[in-house]
Amino acid sequence: MRRLSLLLTILAGPLAAQGTPPASPPSPPILIKAGRLVDGRSAQVQTNVGILIDGERIRAVGPLASVQAQAPNARVIDLSQMTVLPGFIDAHTHLLLQGDITNQEYEDQLLKESIPYRAILGARNARIALEHGFTTLRDVETEGAMYADVDVKLAVNRGEVPGSRVFASTRAMAPTGMYPIGTPNWEIELPHGVQTVDGVDNARLAVREQVQHGADWIKYYSDRRYFFTPDSVLHSWVNFTDEEARAIVDETHRLGRKAAAHAIGSDGIAAALRAGVNSIEHGDGLTDSLMDVMVRNNVYWVPTVTVGVHVMPRGGVWPALVALERRAFGRALRKGVKIALGTDVGGFPWTEINQAKEFEYYVQYGMTPMQAIQSGTSVAAALLGQEQNLGAVAPGLYADLVAVSGDPLRDITELQRVKFVMKGGTVYLSQ
Ligand SMILES: [Zn+2]
Numbered sequence: 001m002r003r004l005s006l007l008l009t010i011l012a013g014p015l016a017a018q019g020t021p022p023a024s025p026p027s028p029p030i031l032i033k034a035g036r037l038v039d040g041r042s043a044q045v046q047t048n049v050g051i052l053i054d055g056e057r058i059r060a061v062g063p064l065a066s067v068q069a070q071a072p073n074a075r076v077i078d079l080s081q082m083t084v085l086p087g088f089i090d091a092h093t094h095l096l097l098q099g100d101i102t103n104q105e106y107e108d109q110l111l112k113e114s115i116p117y118r119a120i121l122g123a124r125n126a127r128i129a130l131e132h133g134f135t136t137l138r139d140v141e142t143e144g145a146m147y148a149d150v151d152v153k154l155a156v157n158r159g160e161v162p163g164s165r166v167f168a169s170t171r172a173m174a175p176t177g178m179y180p181i182g183t184p185n186w187e188i189e190l191p192h193g194v195q196t197v198d199g200v201d202n203a204r205l206a207v208r209e210q211v212q213h214g215a216d217w218i219k220y221y222s223d224r225r226y227f228f229t230p231d232s233v234l235h236s237w238v239n240f241t242d243e244e245a246r247a248i249v250d251e252t253h254r255l256g257r258k259a260a261a262h263a264i265g266s267d268g269i270a271a272a273l274r275a276g277v278n279s280i281e282h283g284d285g286l287t288d289s290l291m292d293v294m295v296r297n298n299v300y301w302v303p304t305v306t307v308g309v310h311v312m313p314r315g316g317v318w319p320a321l322v323a324l325e326r327r328a329f330g331r332a333l334r335k336g337v338k339i340a341l342g343t344d345v346g347g348f349p350w351t352e353i354n355q356a357k358e359f360e361y362y363v364q365y366g367m368t369p370m371q372a373i374q375s376g377t378s379v380a381a382a383l384l385g386q387e388q389n390l391g392a393v394a395p396g397l398y399a400d401l402v403a404v405s406g407d408p409l410r411d412i413t414e415l416q417r418v419k420f421v422m423k424g425g426t427v428y429l430s431q
Contacts, residue, residue, distance in 0.1 A: 022390055032050070033080045037051070037083075046064065052070060081408060082419065083405075085402050086392050087136060089377060090129065090376070095149055098345035099348050109144075123152050125350040131418075132355055142170060144191050147170050164391075164423070169213055171194060174192075176198050178239045207257075211257040224239060226264050226321065246275050259277045263281065270290060281342070282325075283325070295335055305322075305365070309361070329362075343355045358376070370409060401420070
């Protein structure tokens with residue numbers, strides 16, 4: 001509540017005037033004085049930079065004096081003691097989930113909370129993400145909350161609530177009996193965390209329904225039941241037949257959307273790559289040959305390390321998955337697999353762990369801080385097909401910016417302490 005009132009004070013002008021979509025009222029340009037700029041694309045840090053913002057978008061970026069000369073009457077925001085970066089992008093979130101280490105925690109949410117209640121928490125989560133500097137989320141399914149991610153997105157876009165930009169996946173898909181909630185009691189039908197899909201016609205129909213109701217992405221579960229063979233390869237049971245998976249992905253692409261597959265074991269990853277997906281989610285069991293296919297076919301990897309570490313108390317195969325993924329990460333880096341930052345927040349509580357922890361793991365796993373930053377900005381924007389709008393500080397793009405007081409290239413954990421957040425030219429946090 002305290003944070004919200006601070007926010008409303010900051011927003012006083014712009015938010016009060018909103019309620020209509022982005023075509024915002026004319027306001028004077030904003031000049032940001034950036035002490036240091038990490039622009040999301042260049043490997044170089046620039047100093048004493050001016051960023052000129054007109055409405056929602058960046059008009060100019062360059063040496064402070066020359067940019068200032070372009071708009072002498074601009075309103076100045078002084079970040080000359082800070083490092084400015086593009087707004088972060090988390091490519092794997094669940095706005096409608098509040099953490100589920102155990103089956104019980106998952107079932108309680110689907111059985112004992114209404115979808116409206118869950119959507120209210122989803123709106124809160126979008127604000128938490130924004131205040132942590134994540135100006136964009138690719139939300140990869142609602143876990144039984146139907147199309148409520150689209151509702152959160154609408155409310156944010158209309159200025160009704162503060163929150164990140166949302167790319168929504170709606171319900172996700174798995175075949176009958178291959179996704180919770182399951183029960184031995186066949187007399188009752190329980191809700192499922194996904195849309196149940198069997199057969200190629202049903203697959204195409206499900207994609208059409210989800211797109212009709214606002215899906216920007218289509219997500220499906222490629223595998224389950226993970227196990228190691230003595231050669232240390234992680235295997236899994238594949239959910240869809242190749243024909244079904246191809247139907248999902250083909251229909252997705254035919255409708256101008258992209259497909260993401262949950263795939264943890266090597267069998268599930270291989271099946272998803274055969275189907276032609278755009279991103280592999282989790283991907284713990286990636287082998288060298290699967291990585292080669294990803295590089296060849298321009299498939300992105302979204303590792304979600306934070307959730308892996310968080311769910312280790314589940315025991316079983318989970319702790320070994322974290323170690324396996326760490327080794328895969330180093331190999332993927334060397335092979336040039338495109339790694340887009342994603343956390344699986346919602347699988348861990350939004351209120352307890354800052355999503356920016358993921359940057360820290362990537363550096364621990366072998367990225368330079370600059371590579372990690374690009375993973376969560378320009379690379380993720382490319383995964384989304386939004387290079388012209390998001391993921392960098394450059395003319396023409398949305399004015400989505402964060403600032404930190406320290407040097408994130410020396411200490412990546414600085415990204416967990418953002419002091420300033422702007423989205424679309426509006427300031428949401430300023431400390
Ligand atoms: Zn997930």
